[in-house]
Amino acid sequence: MSASSENSPRSLSGDDADGSFIRRIAEGVAARSPRAIGRAITIVEEGGPQADQLLTILDEAAPASDALTLGITGTGGAGKSTLAGRLVSCFRSAGHRVGLIAVDPSSPISGGAVLGDRIRMMRHACDPDVVIRSMASRGRLGGLSAATASAARIMKAAGCHPVLIETVGVGQAEFDIVRLADLTMLVMAPGLGDDIQAMKAGLLELTDMLVVNKGDLAGADILMREMEPIAHDRGKPLLKVSAKDGSGVDDLVREVFSLFRGMAESGRLEARRQRSSDAEALDWALEMAREELSQLLENQPDELKNCSPKKRAEAALFLLKTLKATM
Numbered sequence: 001m002s003a004s005s006e007n008s009p010r011s012l013s014g015d016d017a018d019g020s021f022i023r024r025i026a027e028g029v030a031a032r033s034p035r036a037i038g039r040a041i042t043i044v045e046e047g048g049p050q051a052d053q054l055l056t057i058l059d060e061a062a063p064a065s066d067a068l069t070l071g072i073t074g075t076g077g078a079g080k081s082t083l084a085g086r087l088v089s090c091f092r093s094a095g096h097r098v099g100l101i102a103v104d105p106s107s108p109i110s111g112g113a114v115l116g117d118r119i120r121m122m123r124h125a126c127d128p129d130v131v132i133r134s135m136a137s138r139g140r141l142g143g144l145s146a147a148t149a150s151a152a153r154i155m156k157a158a159g160c161h162p163v164l165i166e167t168v169g170v171g172q173a174e175f176d177i178v179r180l181a182d183l184t185m186l187v188m189a190p191g192l193g194d195d196i197q198a199m200k201a202g203l204l205e206l207t208d209m210l211v212v213n214k215g216d217l218a219g220a221d222i223l224m225r226e227m228e229p230i231a232h233d234r235g236k237p238l239l240k241v242s243a244k245d246g247s248g249v250d251d252l253v254r255e256v257f258s259l260f261r262g263m264a265e266s267g268r269l270e271a272r273r274q275r276s277s278d279a280e281a282l283d284w285a286l287e288m289a290r291e292e293l294s295q296l297l298e299n300q301p302d303e304l305k306n307c308s309p310k311k312r313a314e315a316a317l318f319l320l321k322t323l324k325a326t327m
């Protein structure tokens, strides 16, 4: 693949009538070229027909992937990034090629948190078998979760197993991203006090394993004791680790793979992936409908514009259905 064509902005602005540029990017992804992987993720972030084309080629080349996507969620400061770094090292020692997506719904692409995380991951930066990408929210079609799902798909096509997705905060974006992972851990730490809030917000129910980080701190055992009955009642594994000194992380990795195997063997993995695909499709459908409906609402005749918002919505929806039926 020629570097000049990969980098050419012109190729991305519709100057790819025969689709050869996108095909070369897809080949580069399969050949694990870091440059092609980076370019591919940018294309899916930007959305549009080239993104669709790329994802279609990748799906055709390597349909269902057995690779694990592992979500890492929890309050800011719990040590998710530090733990992700440790996990990457563990997976690498075991011979895995690893992808890591750091999602920050709140900050722009060059924002502090993401930048900090990137610096923390620097020790993996020279390893060709670690693929790292930060994602920030920008107004994009399909939303952050769709872009993240597509980035994970690209990393899998580039031979990453597992793909780690680290998220920040407990907002809606968090739930969407947790939903697209095969397996998610909720990371907690003593002294933050926000963990209860994360649990109340429902992350406890949505995640598959509970991790008390900062096991090297005195408060960790107290937090473990608080969490034990909660984990027991829900049948979820509870582990204590220290991302700082690495203790417990090997056990955590073993638990992750054991849970993943169990899910695959019992059929729960397939069911979950189907649910996640349904939810992603719904996101897309809503996004597309929103665009069409907002145009219809804008162009409503004046006499309708004076009606109640609900009536206007019904009229727009009716018009949309009628238009589709006659197409």
Ligand SMILES: Nc1nc2c(ncn2[C@@H]2O[C@H](COP(=O)(O)OP(=O)(O)O)[C@@H](O)[C@H]2O)c(=O)[nH]1
Pocket (backbone or CB within 6 Å): 074, 075, 076, 077, 078, 079, 080, 081, 082, 083, 213, 214, 215, 216, 217, 241, 242, 243, 244, 245
């Ligand atoms: N004592 C201790 N500090 C930790 C541990 N893991 C992370 N930290 C520190 O906690 C702070 C937040 O870590 P970070 O990984 O950025 O958390 P994130 O916001 O959840 O990604 C940093 O200062 C880390 O050095 C740990 O296991 N023990």
Ligand SMILES: [Mg+2]
Pocket (backbone or CB within 6 Å): 080, 081, 082, 113, 117, 166
């Ligand atoms: Mg972080």
